[in-house]
Amino acid sequence: MPLAHPSLTVVPAAVTVDRLTVRRGARDVLREISLTFAEGSITAVVGPSGVGKTTLMGALNGLLRPSGGTVSMAGAGCLDDAGALREARRRTATVFQDHALIDRLPAIDNVLLGLADSRHPLSPWPWPRALRERAVRALDEVGLLDRATTRTGRLSGGERQRVGIARALVRRPRLLLGDEPFASVDPALAQRLALEFRRRVAEGGFTVILVLHQLAVARTLADRIVGLHDGRVAFDGPAAAFDAAIENRIFPSPAAIGG
Numbered sequence: 001m002p003l004a005h006p007s008l009t010v011v012p013a014a015v016t017v018d019r020l021t022v023r024r025g026a027r028d029v030l031r032e033i034s035l036t037f038a039e040g041s042i043t044a045v046v047g048p049s050g051v052g053k054t055t056l057m058g059a060l061n062g063l064l065r066p067s068g069g070t071v072s073m074a075g076a077g078c079l080d081d082a083g084a085l086r087e088a089r090r091r092t093a094t095v096f097q098d099h100a101l102i103d104r105l106p107a108i109d110n111v112l113l114g115l116a117d118s119r120h121p122l123s124p125w126p127w128p129r130a131l132r133e134r135a136v137r138a139l140d141e142v143g144l145l146d147r148a149t150t151r152t153g154r155l156s157g158g159e160r161q162r163v164g165i166a167r168a169l170v171r172r173p174r175l176l177l178g179d180e181p182f183a184s185v186d187p188a189l190a191q192r193l194a195l196e197f198r199r200r201v202a203e204g205g206f207t208v209i210l211v212l213h214q215l216a217v218a219r220t221l222a223d224r225i226v227g228l229h230d231g232r233v234a235f236d237g238p239a240a241a242f243d244a245a246i247e248n249r250i251f252p253s254p255a256a257i258g259g
């Protein structure tokens with residue numbers, strides 16, 4: 001049988017968003033947007049503040065219910081279904097924009113919370129050694145091994161952000177959702193963490209969707225950029241094609257905001 005030309009190879013979709021509408025308060029923030037995220041891809045979602053990037057992440061991880069349309073995940077199904085939602089959550093990890101960490105716990109315990117669904121919620125026993133070792137490795141991957149036992153509330157903003165990333169990575173998710181995961185870390189560290197995501201993508205079975213506010217980071221890290229504007233997808237294409245004209249269309253200039 002002849003081999004398919006690489007450009008004709010169909011990469012299965014890890015996540016499919018079909019005519020998704022999400023209402024927040026009195027307003028439809030996202031209006032009938034459709035997107036597919038190919039398995040093994042890294043997508044950056046960009047757009048002005050308040051456009052609905054966090055809302056999209058919430059619909060993708062099932063924390064927000066759509067008011068119209070569907071979100072489906074390969075191997076799980078449509079998130080409208082309770083069983084599919086459970087399975088999708090098992091396969092997904094989220095790095096939240098506000099970190100969502102418990103300050104009074106040591107960093108390693110926050111990372112272990114990423115594995116909370118792998119043991120009984122009322123278990124009185126200490127975390128099994130194998131899971132603790134996994135959490136230690138995740139902290140090492142984000143460069144925080146020496147902070148493992150530090151109370152999370154005492155960490156810097158960038159360190160807290162990295163605890164949030166470790167808590168997501170420790171789950172070994174198939175889908176990683178990151179809501180501005182590099183906002184508080186310096187560019188060199190962002191690059192290092194991005195390489196870690198790339199390494200995992202190369203291993204297979206891993207798909208990444210990141211909200212990024214620095215366009216330069218989005219262009220270097222992502223295969224593809226999705227630009228949101230006014231509740232809709234205003235750009236969807238290779239990172240290299242996201243040029244100045246598109247940037248000006250999606251991000252209103254300061255003069256436009258002022259006037």
Ligand SMILES: Nc1ncnc2c1ncn2[C@@H]1O[C@H](COP(=O)(O)OP(=O)(O)OP(=O)(O)O)[C@@H](O)[C@H]1O
Nearest residue numbers: 024025026029048049050051052053054055056097
């Ligand atoms: N809990 C809520 N109740 C009502 N409206 C909300 C709620 N959360 C967000 N919104 C509104 O939904 C819109 C989209 O918010 P969202 O947080 O998704 O924006 P964003 O693109 O992530 O912005 P940012 O770049 O500032 O993080 C905003 O207009 C916001 O005011």
Ligand SMILES: [Mg+2]
Nearest residue numbers: 053054097179
């Ligand atoms: Mg946001």
